[in-house]
Amino acid sequence: MDQNRLILVLGDQLSPGLASLRGADRATDRILMAEVAEEATYVRHHKKKIAFLFAAMRHFAAELQTDGWTVTYRTLDDPDNAGSLAGEVERAIAADRPNRIVVTEPGEWRLRHEMNSWSDRFGLPVDILDDDRFLASRQDFADWAAGRKQLRMEYFYRDMRRRTGLLMDGDAPEGGKWNFDAENRKPAKADLFMPSPHRVKPDETTAAVLDLVKQRFDSHFGDLEPFWFGVTAVDAEKALDHFVEAALSSFGDYQDAMLQGERFLYHSVLSMYLNAGLLDPLAICRRVEAAYRDGHAPLNAAEGFIRQIIGWREYVRGIYWLKMPAYGSENALSAKRALPDFYWTGETDMACLKAAITQTKEEAYAHHIQRLMVTGNFAMLAGIDPHEVHEWYLAVYADAYEWVEMPNTLGMSQFADGGLLASKPYAASGNYISKMSDYCGNCAYDVKQKTGEGSCPFNALYWDFLVRNEDVLRGNPRLGQVYRTWDKMDAGKRAEYRKSAAATLERL
Ligand code: FAD
Numbered sequence: 001m002d003q004n005r006l007i008l009v010l011g012d013q014l015s016p017g018l019a020s021l022r023g024a025d026r027a028t029d030r031i032l033m034a035e036v037a038e039e040a041t042y043v044r045h046h047k048k049k050i051a052f053l054f055a056a057m058r059h060f061a062a063e064l065q066t067d068g069w070t071v072t073y074r075t076l077d078d079p080d081n082a083g084s085l086a087g088e089v090e091r092a093i094a095a096d097r098p099n100r101i102v103v104t105e106p107g108e109w110r111l112r113h114e115m116n117s118w119s120d121r122f123g124l125p126v127d128i129l130d131d132d133r134f135l136a137s138r139q140d141f142a143d144w145a146a147g148r149k150q151l152r153m154e155y156f157y158r159d160m161r162r163r164t165g166l167l168m169d170g171d172a173p174e175g176g177k178w179n180f181d182a183e184n185r186k187p188a189k190a191d192l193f194m195p196s197p198h199r200v201k202p203d204e205t206t207a208a209v210l211d212l213v214k215q216r217f218d219s220h221f222g223d224l225e226p227f228w229f230g231v232t233a234v235d236a237e238k239a240l241d242h243f244v245e246a247a248l249s250s251f252g253d254y255q256d257a258m259l260q261g262e263r264f265l266y267h268s269v270l271s272m273y274l275n276a277g278l279l280d281p282l283a284i285c286r287r288v289e290a291a292y293r294d295g296h297a298p299l300n301a302a303e304g305f306i307r308q309i310i311g312w313r314e315y316v317r318g319i320y321w322l323k324m325p326a327y328g329s330e331n332a333l334s335a336k337r338a339l340p341d342f343y344w345t346g347e348t349d350m351a352c353l354k355a356a357i358t359q360t361k362e363e364a365y366a367h368h369i370q371r372l373m374v375t376g377n378f379a380m381l382a383g384i385d386p387h388e389v390h391e392w393y394l395a396v397y398a399d400a401y402e403w404v405e406m407p408n409t410l411g412m413s414q415f416a417d418g419g420l421l422a423s424k425p426y427a428a429s430g431n432y433i434s435k436m437s438d439y440c441g442n443c444a445y446d447v448k449q450k451t452g453e454g455s456c457p458f459n460a461l462y463w464d465f466l467v468r469n470e471d472v473l474r475g476n477p478r479l480g481q482v483y484r485t486w487d488k489m490d491a492g493k494r495a496e497y498r499k500s501a502a503a504t505l506e507r508l
């Protein structure tokens with residue numbers, strides 16, 4: 001019998017080289033893409049994230065059509081929209097009578113799990129193909145992890161360097177070291193010439209999506225406009241060019257810095273394009289390596305950037321698939337407090353949190369140190385339920401999909417996995433934030449004051465967190481010194497810390 005396949009392409013699979021498209025036939029197969037309420041509301045995504053994805057989906061569908069494919073595209077305001085991906089597949093089966101369904105594996109366990117029932121439900125074979133846009137397959141990662149006591153990113157990363165040949169000098173790492181992170185912790189100063197990301201004016205297609213999002217998702221978190229994200233591979237490529245030319249050379253030095261009013265510093269702001277499939281991870285890394293080899297960027301910048309992509313990004317995905325679904329319910333520190341309202345409004349007098357949350361609301365973006373050491377650090381120190389924290393991160397960033405967000409949130413930032421991903425909690429007092437940013441100068445609190453009225457809340461919460469979680473954390477060799485400092489502290493001072501922390505927690 002002739003093949004007559006239905007190829008379902010998901011909203012974060014906007015890559016012409018996608019596995020399911022490579023094996024398909026323009027003459028006989030039909031592509032289905034659908035904007036559906038279920039995907040837009042399983043968490044209440046930021047308005048900009050929905051707009052970005054719908055606009056990028058519409059542009060990609062048009063490109064596929066130009067390239068000779070037959071595409072069924074369902075807009076959200078189609079009166080017959082079924083509301084879910086499965087519902088839209090059912091509709092397409094009724095209309096086109098395919099004899100097979102093909103899809104590239106979704107990035108989230110939730111949807112992957114649902115697809116297990118599709119063959120029975122639709123009475124058709126369903127081929128779920130590996131997503132080979134990642135450099136390490138799920139099997140590669142499972143093989144790497146097998147038999148290891150600890151799954152440290154650094155060792156996985158070295159293997160990825162060897163495998164890709166990126167920044168290698170024969171069998172040795174370029175420059176004699178695998179990792180130049182020690183050079184990448186400089187605080188930044190405001191600079192008139194700080195680059196800002198490449199911005200794209202919405203075209204007619206994007207403007208129609210913006211109207212739709214305004215009507216349908218007005219109650220979701222975040223500002224829709226100004227909307228400046230690119231929505232095509234060509235736009236994303238321009239954003240990459242701009243990053244390499246304007247920001248890459250300082251990316252390493254200021255990777256951990258934070259500045260009031262400078263939302264992007266020297267970061268690439270490419271994660272939403274990468275995660276939706278508009279950019280290819282290996283191609284980006286080759287581009288950055290070439291910039292280093294041509295003398296356009298120093299090694300600490302190129303290595304730092306490439307490590308984020310072939311190291312962290314691949315590693316967190318590996319952890320996600322290795323540990324799901326159990327990973328989703330981990331809570332090693334038994335944290336139970338509700339997420340404070342100010343995470344949704346930005347209305348707090350803590351200047352660092354206000355800045356990170358306000359820009360998240362306006363841009364659907366915050367850089368890594370803001371996510372990890374400001375919003376994440378505060379939530380962990382305050383004992384916020386990690387699942388509420390996870391839902392927040394999944395909803396508020398344009399680049400958020402569970403495969404990348406969950407291990408970063410539950411593992412790296414909240415220590416909810418008990419140390420699978422991070423060898424110690426990323427917990428810090430106000431001193432860290434003060435060193436790496438200029439937030440504290442504009443804050444209602446005094447970062448130097450340890451306890452009492454007007455003291456920086458991070459200071460007392462830091463010690464209180466360590467004491468509250470002593471049963472889990474005291475045995476951690478990397479925290480030995482910190483607990484010794486606490487043990488030696490005068491009893492009155494310790495009581496002051498506990499009292500100040502209790503007052504902050506009470507206010508939450
Ligand atoms: P750059 O700083 O320019 O880094 C370059 C690229 O490296 C990024 O575009 C990204 O693709 C990759 N990268 C960097 N760090 C990581 C990391 N830790 N894990 C995976 N990839 C990384 N990243 C997401 O893509 N989606 C998320 O939902 C997400 N949630 C996060 C939640 C928390 C609590 C934390 C601490 C981090 C999270 N990250 C997430 C990782 C990181 O913060 C973002 O990738 C980064 O801020 C995106 O901005 P950028 O493109 O300017 O990155």
Ligand code: DLZ
Pocket residue numbers: 009010011012013034035036037039040041045049050053085106107108111401
């Ligand atoms: C994130 C998202 C949103 C907001 N909307 C859609 C959609 O309407 N249709 C679609 O196919 N995909 C959407 N996505 C992306 C999916 O949620 C994503 O493919 C899964 O979470 C798997 O990663």
Ligand code: SF4
Pocket residue numbers: 350351352353429430431433434439440441443444445446447456457458
């Ligand atoms: Fe944040 Fe404390 Fe600094 Fe205020 S003083 S900005 S709360 S670290």
